[in-house]
Structures are given as structure tokens and as C-alpha cells.
Amino acid sequence: MxxxxxxxxxxxxxxxxxxxxxxxxxxxxxxxxxxxxxxxxxxxxxxxxxxxxxxxxxxxxxxxxxxxxxxxxxxxxxxxxxxxxxxxxxxxxxxxxxxxxxxxxxxxxxxDKGLLNDYQNLFSTQLRWIPCEGQIAEVDKFLLSNWLERLYFERLENKSIVIKQLLEQSNNDFEVVLFQLLAKNFGLKVNADAFLSLAQSLDFSIIKKERFKEKSLTSLLFGQAGFLEDNLESEFHYQLKKEYAYLKHKYNLQSLANSQFQFFRMRPNNFPTIRIAQLVSLYHQYQNLFSKLMEIKKAEDFYLLFAVEVNEFWKSHYTFEKESKKSPKKLTKPFIDLLIINTIIPLKFVYEQSRGEVDETQILKLIKQLKPEKNSTISKFADFKIKANNAFETQALLELKSNYCTPKHCLQCGIGNSLLRKNDTMNKLLKRD
Incomplete structure (x- = not known):
């Protein structure tokens, strides 16, 4: 107990x-x-x-x-x-x-002995993925829906902690934090920290000054990431290296070590070189990216905005050294969905909080337009007949698993509460009070 x-x-x-x-x-x-x-x-x-x-x-x-x-x-x-x-x-x-x-x-x-037995069964020492895995499918659908909505906004609140820390470090500049968060999520899980370090390795005002010239912006990001340190037999690499040497001196920059960026066991389209090239294309194409993203309300409009093309060199390369079969290397819809889920909506949530006008209805409408995420946690819930139909439900289920099921906070959980309240004696006690 x-x-x-x-x-x-x-x-x-x-x-x-x-x-x-x-x-x-x-x-x-x-x-x-x-x-x-x-x-x-x-x-x-x-x-x-x-x-x-x-x-x-x-x-x-x-x-x-x-x-x-x-x-x-x-x-x-x-x-x-x-x-x-x-x-x-x-x-x-x-x-x-x-x-x-x-x-x-x-x-x-x-x-009440019945209530105690129900509690002990819920917290049985048997090996279970979640304590209520044999009962969760019985939970009232209306209650489950309301609880998932609360879980989703709890998840947004948890994500907002990091965003608020970044805002504090950047003097509340939302454009700076957008760049840092986008960079981090372009790196995916494996390279997230390295990409965030890249974004934080230079003042965003330099990005704003150099974004109009693709070559300069490309040199800046690849140079800061440490990919222009070697001498390669590539004219494109040579030109970028030459440009970065000028920018490095001009802005007194210090580059990172490219060993921070991982290629091992990654699909070529997720190589850090490709993700940096895509980030360059995005910031070269759009000024005032933050305001554009805050205005968009439909998933389809996000897909259009992120439909940027990489430099011609990268269409036939995954790294600086080896040529490959030509492909457009555009951002895929699943990848853009991840950006919406992990960057845009959380940042929009914090931005609206700062203005005292959080539009929860619009946030829910947007997240529900996105397809459900695919991972082992969501698959396991499906095994227990809790199937997610969209990204709103997958995000809520991830929050449920990590912050309620795993630490066994069943008594603070709407689902755990409802299962215990099925006890007849408990219901009588509640009505008596």
C-alpha cells in the first residue's frame, strides 16, 4: 500500500x-x-x-x-x-x-474491503505494462475522451517549460526560440542536442543578416556545424569553406566539432547534412517565419509552407564527398507533422499564453488534423483496445503512459479513478457524503 x-x-x-x-x-x-x-x-x-x-x-x-x-x-x-x-x-x-x-x-x-481489494488488484505486483491493462477498455468513452484532452494540455504545459527557459535566455525573442526549436527537431532524437547546440552557437541576428544569400547561409550553418574543416575534392565544399572563413572572421565565430553529429544507423534522408540543407532552404525562403507559422490554422497550409527544395548540390548528394542518385529530398508530411507537434503547437501555446489569449479550441482542431504517430507505446495501447485516431490522441496517450501509468499515479488518473469508483460500496460512500 x-x-x-x-x-x-x-x-x-x-x-x-x-x-x-x-x-x-x-x-x-x-x-x-x-x-x-x-x-x-x-x-x-x-x-x-x-x-x-x-x-x-x-x-x-x-x-x-x-x-x-x-x-x-x-x-x-x-x-x-x-x-x-x-x-x-x-x-x-x-x-x-x-x-x-x-x-x-x-x-x-x-x-471498505472491496475498495481495498480493487486498489490492491490495480497495483498488483504482476508484471504489467500498465496497471489497468485488463480493465482500461471498459472505461466510459466520454470520460476517456475528456481525460485525454486534459492529458494533452498537461503535455503542452510540460513542453512549455523548456520553451520558457529558452525565452528567458533569449530575452523573450520568439523568433530566436523558433529557430532553436526547429533546429533541435530537425535533428530528430539522435541529433537533437547537436542541432540545438548548432542553433545556439551563433547569434540569430547573424542568421537574419545572411539569410538573403543562400551561399552565405549555407556556409554559416555548415561551417558552424564543423563540416567545412576538412579539405575535400569538391568545388561546392571549397566555395562554402572559403565563404565561411570570411564569415567566421567577420562575426568572430567558433565552430562546433562535426563529431557531435551522428550518421551511424540513420536513413540517408535523416543525415544531419541533409537536415541542415533543408533548414537552410527554409530560412532562405522565408522572412518573418515566426509570424507566418503563428497565423496558419490548417495542416495543409503547413505542408505548403514547408515544401522547400534543397540546393541543387544536395539533390544528388547525402554528404559532401559521395554523389548519389538524384532525388528532391523534400520534407515529408510525417516529418512536418513532427515539427507541428513538437515545435509549432507548443510554441504557439506559450506565445498565446504570453498574450493572455490561449485558443484551446483552435489548438485541438489543428492537432486532430494530424495522423496518429507510430511507435511502440501507441501500438501497445492498441493491443488493449485503446486505438488512437489522430496525433491529439497519441500525444495524450504518451503523456498518460509516462506521467501516470509508469509511476503508477493511478489515483490521480481519471481512468484509475473511474475503475475504483465502479466499486459499489465506494459509490454508496460517495453518495452518502
């Missing part, structure tokens, strides 16, 4: 009998307090009637009363205002600083 379950029982008053302290004093809950997610007592500002006397203060919850001393609460002033100690098992008497016993409520015989 986890303390989290006892929090759940206290929060929803799921007791099977009248409450009395271990000293046989009657307890009446007037306000059970608010759950404290920070350090300190578990429930704050509770209001209780104990033996006909009104008490206002905090409630601390433990599996055993002896945990009070294990956690050294007796020396912590944050616990001086605790008015009730709620425990599953009372194994020792706890005293307040004035040496009077701390009122204690033991729950061992006050929790």
Missing part, C-alpha cells in the same frame, strides 16, 4: 464506519483540507470537530504512526499546526511539543 491511497481515502472521505480517534474521541470532518503537493503536511487548512471541539489546522497522513518519528516531524516547525494524524496502522503513540498525545485516526478497519 502507498500513502497516496490513504490520501485518496481521506480526500474523498471513503470511510466504511464512523470516525473516532485512537483515544475514542468522535471525529467529524467539516473540511478535509486541500492536498499539499509541496513539502509539509499532506492536507492544509482542514476543519475538524474532535470530541465536540472545533479545530482548524493541517492533517498529516502515514502508513504507520511511527513514520512521524522516522521522518523527524517532531523537530520540524511545519508540522506544529497538525491537528490530526491519519494512519493505516497505529503502532506507536505520537506526542506534540507540549507532550500531549497527537489525535490519531487509524484507518485499518475503516476502509
Amino acid at each position: 502507498k500513502e497516496e491511497f490513504l490520501h485518496y481515502v481521506w480526500q474523498y472521505k471513503l470511510f466504511s464506519s464512523e470516525l473516532v480517534t485512537t483515544g475514542n474521541e468522535k471525529i467529524k470532518i467539516l473540511k478535509n483540507g486541500s492536498l499539499n503537493k509541496n513539502s509539509g503536511p499532506d492536507f492544509l487548512n482542514a476543519q475538524l470537530e474532535i470530541d465536540n471541539q472545533i479545530w482548524v489546522g493541517n492533517v498529516e497522513i502515514h502508513l504507520k504512526s511511527s513514520d512521524w518519528y522516522v521522518h523527524q516531524h517532531e523537530t520540524d516547525v511545519n508540522y506544529d499546526a497538525v491537528i490530526l494524524h491519519v494512519v493505516y496502522e497505529d503502532d506507536t503513540q505520537v506526542f506534540m511539543k507540549n507532550n500531549t498525545p497527537l489525535p490519531t485516526l487509524e484507518l485499518k478497519d475503516k476502509i
Whole structure:
């Protein structure tokens, strides 16, 4: 059993009998307090009637009363205002600083056995991919839909943390952060950090100055990435190297080591050289890219905007050294979808937050236009009859798995809650309250 379950029982008053302290004093809950997610007592500002006397203060919850001393609460002033100690098992008497016993409520015989069994089944020690894998398909579709929507916006909030950190570092310049995020996501998972380092290795004002000349912008990004350090038998490489030497001196630049960029076991279209070439084409073609992306509302318009062509050299090369069969090497729709999911919508969310006008309806409308992502997590949910129909649902399911299922936060999960509430006795207890 986890303390989290006892929090759940206290929060929803799921007791099977009248409450009395271990000293046989009657307890009446007037306000059970608010759950404290920070350090300190578990429930704050509770209001209780104990033996006909009104008490206002905090409630601390433990599996055993002896945990009070294990956690050294007796020396912590944050616990001086605790008015009730709620425990599953009372194994020792706890005293307040004035040496009077701390009122204690033991729950061992006050929790419905059916509810406890359902909880224990949910947290069975059997090896399961998710705790409720045998029951999740039974969850009401309306409830599931609402919970997925909440999960999706939780995911956006989590993604916004990194964006806000980048904004703070860039003096709240959204154009700079867009460039950094696009670069990071052009690198995909394998080269994300290297591409972000590339984007952060030079001031964005230099990009704005050199973007009008394709050769200059190409030299700038490939040079900063360290791909122009060698002497190769390629006229294109030689010209870029010569141009970068000028730009490096002009802007006092320091290039990265190209060893940061990984080619091993990657498909040629995902080679960092190709992704840099595509990023160059995008920024060479568009001025005010940030404002354009913030205005677009349809997936099809994003596909059109990102339909840029690489330089002629890259149509017949994957690296500087070896020529290959000619191909357009345009950004694919699945890749653009990833950019929309991981860069554009999160940045749009933060941008609208900064203006105090988040349009959740429009955000949902856009993400639901995108096809569902394909990965092992989504496939596994499908095995349990939870099939994702679009990117909104895949993103929500990824959030569900990582932040609720894996850490077993079932009691904070809409799905876990609904499964426990199927217990008949629990429903009676909830209605009684």
C-alpha cells in the first residue's frame, strides 16, 4: 500500500464506519483540507470537530504512526499546526511539543474491503505494462475522451517549460526560440542536442543578416556545424569553406566539432547534412517565419509552407564527398507533422499564453488534423483496445503512459479513478457524503 491511497481515502472521505480517534474521541470532518503537493503536511487548512471541539489546522497522513518519528516531524516547525494524524496502522503513540498525545485516526478497519481489494488488484505486483491493462477498455468513452484532452494540455504545459527557459535566455525573442526549436527537431532524437547546440552557437541576428544569400547561409550553418574543416575534392565544399572563413572572421565565430553529429544507423534522408540543407532552404525562403507559422490554422497550409527544395548540390548528394542518385529530398508530411507537434503547437501555446489569449479550441482542431504517430507505446495501447485516431490522441496517450501509468499515479488518473469508483460500496460512500 502507498500513502497516496490513504490520501485518496481521506480526500474523498471513503470511510466504511464512523470516525473516532485512537483515544475514542468522535471525529467529524467539516473540511478535509486541500492536498499539499509541496513539502509539509499532506492536507492544509482542514476543519475538524474532535470530541465536540472545533479545530482548524493541517492533517498529516502515514502508513504507520511511527513514520512521524522516522521522518523527524517532531523537530520540524511545519508540522506544529497538525491537528490530526491519519494512519493505516497505529503502532506507536505520537506526542506534540507540549507532550500531549497527537489525535490519531487509524484507518485499518475503516476502509471498505472491496475498495481495498480493487486498489490492491490495480497495483498488483504482476508484471504489467500498465496497471489497468485488463480493465482500461471498459472505461466510459466520454470520460476517456475528456481525460485525454486534459492529458494533452498537461503535455503542452510540460513542453512549455523548456520553451520558457529558452525565452528567458533569449530575452523573450520568439523568433530566436523558433529557430532553436526547429533546429533541435530537425535533428530528430539522435541529433537533437547537436542541432540545438548548432542553433545556439551563433547569434540569430547573424542568421537574419545572411539569410538573403543562400551561399552565405549555407556556409554559416555548415561551417558552424564543423563540416567545412576538412579539405575535400569538391568545388561546392571549397566555395562554402572559403565563404565561411570570411564569415567566421567577420562575426568572430567558433565552430562546433562535426563529431557531435551522428550518421551511424540513420536513413540517408535523416543525415544531419541533409537536415541542415533543408533548414537552410527554409530560412532562405522565408522572412518573418515566426509570424507566418503563428497565423496558419490548417495542416495543409503547413505542408505548403514547408515544401522547400534543397540546393541543387544536395539533390544528388547525402554528404559532401559521395554523389548519389538524384532525388528532391523534400520534407515529408510525417516529418512536418513532427515539427507541428513538437515545435509549432507548443510554441504557439506559450506565445498565446504570453498574450493572455490561449485558443484551446483552435489548438485541438489543428492537432486532430494530424495522423496518429507510430511507435511502440501507441501500438501497445492498441493491443488493449485503446486505438488512437489522430496525433491529439497519441500525444495524450504518451503523456498518460509516462506521467501516470509508469509511476503508477493511478489515483490521480481519471481512468484509475473511474475503475475504483465502479466499486459499489465506494459509490454508496460517495453518495452518502
